[in-house]
Amino acid sequence: MNIKMGIAKAGIKPSGDYDILVLKFRPSVYSLVLTQNSLAAAPVVYDRMVSQMTDRISAIVVNSGNANAATGEEGFQNAQMMAELVEECLELGDNQALVFSTGVIGVQLPMEKVEKGIKKACQNLTDLDLEKAAKAISTTDSFPKYYSYEGSIDGKTFRILGIAKGAGMIHPNMATMLSYIFTDVKIEKSLLDKITKVVTDRSFNSIDVDGCESTNDSFLVVATGETDLEINEKNKTEFAKSLLHVATELAKMIVKDGEGATKLIQINVHNGSTKEEAKKVGEAIALSNLFKTAMFGNDPNWGRILSAVGQLHLDIDFSRVKLYIGDFLIYSGQPVDYDREKAVQYLKNNKEITIDLYLERGDSDWTYYTCDLTYRYVEINAEYTT
Structure with a gap:
């Protein structure tokens, strides 16, 4: 894909x-999913406005180190100014650039530095380097998050490239994160919007680190149309699976990098009465600080899992429920005599943990991702602005 990149050190971080x-x-078709937080940051408000006026964009600009959130009218004007600077420097038309910010809330952007940084980035465009791009949008991330995929549909190859950032303040809608995915397929915007919604729900809206929804969450999918492959009603499912794969891999990286996290935890909920119920159950477990601290302590305390589900008041018949930690069946309608020491060793020796919960209420499944909650998480966030 012909995507050019410019990066700069503006002195914001x-x-x-x-x-x-x-x-x-x-100029490319795009689909945009933004935070539902009522305290939406200025760039989110600006991008919502632009998305109502144009179906194609040609550029994005991202600053890290400052969220430009809770900054009032001045913040909105600064977000607009960032977009206009890019459009002017790259000789684009109006409403061709989207703006994104990430970092500390409640601080105005140092626009003199930002302006110099944007101009420098625009003047030094090179071919896209996923790793460098991911590093440029990072804040408390401990590693850059990027992914590349190549597939084939109807005998025609296509590519999907993605970057993301996020490590803390992670919970839908959406997680506290930025993610940008590019694909070279041809697709109508209405179909891309439908696919993106499904992909978002199954990936970035099914992760949790600390239960805190952010002000700046943004997920952008851009289809440049550079390949001969056209996505339509006949092949949309196959393409959606590929897009979901990339989004899920990026989402898992965010959870794995949860501030201070030592474990990625995959919660598979099986046999829910509806998809909504299965997702709700997975989310309840992922949100439980008692469960997450037990995972950090390598404690297979299954009571914390089932009690998190019980507090949803879904009238679940727990006499039919089965619960596994890894390959260990630890509850089947009642406590099971399992090898607790081996279960402890499973938690201790693996950085990726699987929880499987069978509700026996229907045919709907959902997967939710979370991480353990550690001493380091408290330390990082206690010192974040000091």
């Missing part, structure tokens, strides 16, 4: 690392 990213591409 105290670390002095790269904090401005500009991506330029041909």
Whole structure:
């Protein structure tokens, strides 16, 4: 894909690392999912406005180190100014650039630094480097999150490239994160919107680190149309599976990098009466701090899992429920005599943990991802702005 990248050190981050990213591409169909937090950041408000006016965009600009959230009218004007700077520097039309910010809430952007950084990024465009782009949008991330995929549908190859950031303040709708996925297929915007909604629900809206919804969450899918493959009603499912694969891999990276996390936990809920119920059950477990601290302590305390489900008041018949931690059946309508020491060793020796819960109420399944809650999480967030 012909995507150009510009990065710059504008001095927004105290670390002095790269904090401005500009991506330029041909005018492309896009789909945008934004936070539902009522305290939506200025760039979110701006992007919502732009998305109502145009079906195609040609660039994005991202700053890290400052969320430009809860910054009032000045914040909105600054977000708009960032977009206009990119459009002017890259000689694009109006409403061709979307703006994204991530970092500390409640601080105005240092626009003199931002302006210089954007101009520098725009003047030094190179071919897209996923790793460098992912680093430029990072804040408390401990590693850059990016993924590349190549597939084939109807004998025609296509590519999907993605980057993301996020490590804390993670919970839908959406998780606290930014993610940008590019594909070279041809697709109508209405169909891309439908696919993106499904993909979002199954990936970025099915993860949790700390139960805290953010002000800046944004997920953007861009289809540049550079390949001969056209996605339509006949092949949309196959393409959606590929897009979901990329989004899920990025989402799992975010959870794995949960601030201070030592374990990625996959919660598979089986046999729910509806998909909504299965997702709700998975979310309840993922949100339980008691469960997450037990996982950190390598404690197979299954009572914390079932009690989290019970507090949903879904009238579940627990005499039919089965619960596994890894391969260990630990509850089957009543306590099971299992090898607790081996279960402890499973938790202790694996960085990726699987929980399987069978509700026996229907045919609907859902997978939710979370991580353990550690001492380090408290330390990181206690010192975040001090």
